[in-house]
Amino acid sequence: MRRNARPTDVFAAIAVSVILSVPMAAGAAMAESVTTTTGSIAAVKGGSVTIASPDGSRKVVKIQSDTLILRREAATLGAIKPGTPLAVTAKKGAEGSLTAVSINIFSPQLWSRVRKGQWMMDTGNIMTNALVTQVVERVDGRTLYMKLAQGTGIISVPHSAEIHRLITVRLVDLKPGVKVTIRGIANSDGTIKASSITFDRQG
Structure with a gap:
């Protein structure tokens, strides 16, 4: 029998995101610029996703052509x-x-x-x-x-x-309220250039 993923499993998804490589151009920021963020999706608009963090803050995540969107x-x-x-x-x-x-x-x-x-x-x-x-x-x-x-x-x-x-899905599969783990590069303006977005299947 299949086990349903528990809501707390989103924290285990951090381990998934950190093993995915983050492409970096020569001369780009080094590993200290790589960040992992967890939270709930507040909005999806165009090529960006707004994440509401547990502390109440919000971050804008930029989707790239090579961003992996993964459903567990x-x-x-x-x-x-x-x-x-x-x-x-x-x-x-x-x-x-x-x-x-x-x-x-x-x-x-x-x-x-x-x-x-x-x-x-x-x-x-x-x-x-x-x-x-x-x-x-x-x-x-x-x-x-x-x-x-x-x-x-x-x-x-x-x-x-x-x-x-881990199943590769599309941006359209990201919905407000879904808990996600973001892995990517922190930009100087506070946004995150996403390498991967991981979330658990709902229900």
């Missing part, structure tokens, strides 16, 4: 097959084992925009972006085997792990 939909482990591109956020155990907290399934077109590999996040969790080589389900648990540049990543998947599929 609940999925199950059954949707993951060998060759599936994934982003897995996992906790690292004392003995070095990895246990998945959340899993996001990418489409092939999104995969080209994703940083590949495995690294530690600011939260202390481990991010693994890689192709699945094997999915093993046993009575005592479920395990993902993922292809890395240096060997194989092995991650156990508890039933509590959130699993979502």
